[in-house]
Amino acid sequence: MMRNDDTPITLDLFADQAPITPGQVEQIGQQSFVLRGFALPWLDRLLPALENVLQAAPFRQMVTPGGFTMSVALTSCGVLGWTTDRSGYRYTADDPQTGHPWPDMPHVFRELAQAAAREARFEHFEPDACLINRYVPGARMSLHQDKNERSLTAPVVSLSLGLPAVFQFGGFERSDKSQRIPLFHGDIAVWGGVDRLRYHGVLPLKPGEHPRLGAQRINLTFRMAG
Ligand code: MD3
Ligand code: FE
Numbered sequence: 001m002m003r004n005d006d007t008p009i010t011l012d013l014f015a016d017q018a019p020i021t022p023g024q025v026e027q028i029g030q031q032s033f034v035l036r037g038f039a040l041p042w043l044d045r046l047l048p049a050l051e052n053v054l055q056a057a058p059f060r061q062m063v064t065p066g067g068f069t070m071s072v073a074l075t076s077c078g079v080l081g082w083t084t085d086r087s088g089y090r091y092t093a094d095d096p097q098t099g100h101p102w103p104d105m106p107h108v109f110r111e112l113a114q115a116a117a118r119e120a121r122f123e124h125f126e127p128d129a130c131l132i133n134r135y136v137p138g139a140r141m142s143l144h145q146d147k148n149e150r151s152l153t154a155p156v157v158s159l160s161l162g163l164p165a166v167f168q169f170g171g172f173e174r175s176d177k178s179q180r181i182p183l184f185h186g187d188i189a190v191w192g193g194v195d196r197l198r199y200h201g202v203l204p205l206k207p208g209e210h211p212r213l214g215a216q217r218i219n220l221t222f223r224m225a226g
Contacts, residue, residue, distance in 0.1 A: 011164045011182045011206075020184065025119070028169055028181060031155075031193035033120040039159050040186040042112045047161075047212070049106035050132075050220075053077045056103040057095050059134045065089070071139035072202075078105040080129040080225045082148065089148050091129060091225045105130050112188075113157045113222035120190035122155040127222035135165065135217040137207040143174055143199045146223070154224040155192030161185055161220070162213030163205060170199035185210060 022037025039046065059073035062084045076082055080091040081102040095102050109130055117125035129149075133141070146156060160183040167189070170178035176199065183189065191198070202219075209215055 011166065011184075013166060013180065014182050020182070022186065026181075028179065028189075029191060029195040029198065031120075032169070032191035032195040032198070033189070034181065034183070035116055035119055035188040035190065036184070037186045038116055038119065038188040039112060039161075042108065043161075043186065043212075045108045046106075046112065049108050050218070053103045053106065053132070057081075057098070059132070060097060070141075071135075072141055073134040073136075073139075075132050076130060077103040077109070077132070078127065078129045078225075082129065082131045082225070091148060109220070109222070112159070116157050116159075116188045116190055117155050120155065120192075122190065122192055125155055125157070125222075125224070127157070127224055129223045129225035131221045131223070133219040133221070135163070135202065135205040135219070137163075137205050137215060140204040141202040143168060143170055143178070143201040145197050145199055146221075147197065149223050149225045151224055153193055153196050155190055156196070157222040158189045159220040159222075160187045160189075161218040162210040163208045163215070163217040165205055165217050165219075166203040168199075168201040168203065170201075172197060172199070174199055185213070 020036050024036040026034040057075045059075050061069050061073050065088050113127050114125050164184045167181045167183050168178040170176050
């Protein structure tokens with residue numbers, strides 16, 4: 001099975017499962033969906049816009065309030081961007097590294113995020129923040145809840161690019177058992193409503209080389225933060 005950009009779909013952990021096809025919609029929770037390959041037709045427009053954002057606001061590794069440097073490198077675009085440092089997690093209007101506002105959210109980002117939200121039956125999605133995460137092999141994100149946003153029922157839309165990853169989708173307590181869901185280049189996950197505060201994380205990225213993105217995974221999450 002190949003995707004329409006010629007990337008084979010393989011992730012050893014899921015070798016015994018049915019193949020995944022672009023266009024497929026998987027419901028992973030009451031109000032959580034994975035839209036397989038949804039972004040593929042948008043990427044010729046989206047990737048150059050992403051390059052521009054990354055030039056204005058490069059990836060940087062941030063420090064958690066507990067003093068640990070995150071293995072994932074981050075940046076943001078939109079009216080608000082997310083930061084962590086020794087004093088806590090928060091959204092800010094300015095990039096603390098430059099003192100300037102975060103780069104504008106490109107129109108194509110917003111249009112794609114809105115189209116995906118509608119597909120998952122969330123209307124009126126007006127994202128004001130786009131967090132951009134970069135995983136290199138070995139980078140991971142431990143189980144957490146996203147709760148720095150003003151509304152904790154508005155959906156979050158997430159776009160996966162580059163190397164595949166295993167997403168952990170848990171419950172409402174850190175100790176709840178979690179499902180493991182593979183996320184591939186071009187997939188979009190949308191979750192909100194009753195699922196908005198579910199714990200989630202990403203297992204350490206496996207080494208590899210993606211034909212378009214190289215040895216990395218980039219994840220964009222669109223939120224209504226303010
Ligand atoms: C959460 N990012 O930036 S997004 C984050 O792939 C973050 O970089 C991860 O968690 C990443 O805060 C995961 C994918 C996702 C998909 C479905 C979810 C997160 C979800 C359902 C419920 C809660
Ligand atoms: Fe998260």
